[in-house]
Amino acid sequence: QQQVKQSPQSLIVQKGGISIINCAYENTAFDYFPWYQQFPGKGPALLIAIRPDVSEKKEGRFTISFNKSAKQFSLHIMDSQPGDSATYFCAAKREYTGRRALTFGSGTRLQVQP
Amino acid sequence: DAGVTQSPTHLIKTRGQQVTLRCSPKSGHDTVSWYQQALGQGPQFIFQYYEEEERQRGNFPDRFSGHQFPNYSSELNVNALLLGDSALYLCASSLGSTTLYEQYFGPGTRLTVT
Numbered sequence: 001q002q003q004v005k006q007s008p009q010s011l012i013v014q015k016g017g018i019s020i021i022n023c024a025y026e027n028t029a030f031d032y033f034p035w036y037q038q039f040p041g042k043g044p045a046l047l048i049a050i051r052p053d054v055s056e057k058k059e060g061r062f063t064i065s066f067n068k069s070a071k072q073f074s075l076h077i078m079d080s081q082p083g084d085s086a087t088y089f090c091a092a093k094r095e096y097t098g099r100r101a102l103t104f105g106s107g108t109r110l111q112v113q114p
Numbered sequence: 115d116a117g118v119t120q121s122p123t124h125l126i127k128t129r130g131q132q133v134t135l136r137c138s139p140k141s142g143h144d145t146v147s148w149y150q151q152a153l154g155q156g157p158q159f160i161f162q163y164y165e166e167e168e169r170q171r172g173n174f175p176d177r178f179s180g181h182q183f184p185n186y187s188s189e190l191n192v193n194a195l196l197l198g199d200s201a202l203y204l205c206a207s208s209l210g211s212t213t214l215y216e217q218y219f220g221p222g223t224r225l226t227v228t
Contacts, residue, residue, distance in 0.1 A: 102157075102206075
């Protein structure tokens with residue numbers, strides 16, 4: 001059973017545009033929602049993360065919007081650049097502890113055209 | 115400060131064989147998690163080690179086993195390899211004793227089973 005659903009599967013954005021990736025979760029026990037960026041041949045790298053007591057978190061060009069009632073969260077990449085072309089994964093984790101496993105979405109392949 | 119390292123980078127095995135993958139966590143980290151990432155999919159949690167014991171396990175058969183050493187490094191063993199075991203195997207480390215639950219991923223080991 002997929003606990004984190006991610007969309008779209010792929011996304012093409014023009015340079016300078018806004019990239020938006022959406023995720024929905026089922027388990028209300030999830031309490032930590034990170035986004036990872038993965039380039040070909042590399043492991044996922046933590047991009048930004050949010051907890052459910054916050055509705056929005058911004059770091060540079062990257063913003064997470066969180067809707068607890070709808071059990072949805074999204075990543076917005078402002079002023080998208082060709083260097084942002086990568087696969088993005090949302091994830092979620094249960095319980096407020098350091099050792100819980102992450103549940104990942106299926107990924108979104110972003111291509112930013114120059 | 116070295117990040118998470120994994121060896122080998124690539125591996126080709128024959129169906130039915132056994133394989134051992136290795137991981138060294140980020141300096142200062144004491145918890146190691148292993149994930150399997152099939153092509154075009156998000157990482158799937160295999161298991162997690164802390165204090166040299168398996169603490170959590172995902173939905174993987176007993177053919178998948180692991181070990182953590184006193185220096186926090188870890189091994190993933192897979193017996194009786196199947197074609198479906200072909201994937202990128204990712205190791206992630208974290209500091210489990212704090213509430214900071216960012217997981218840092220290594221570059222992965224690409225396993226091909228023929």
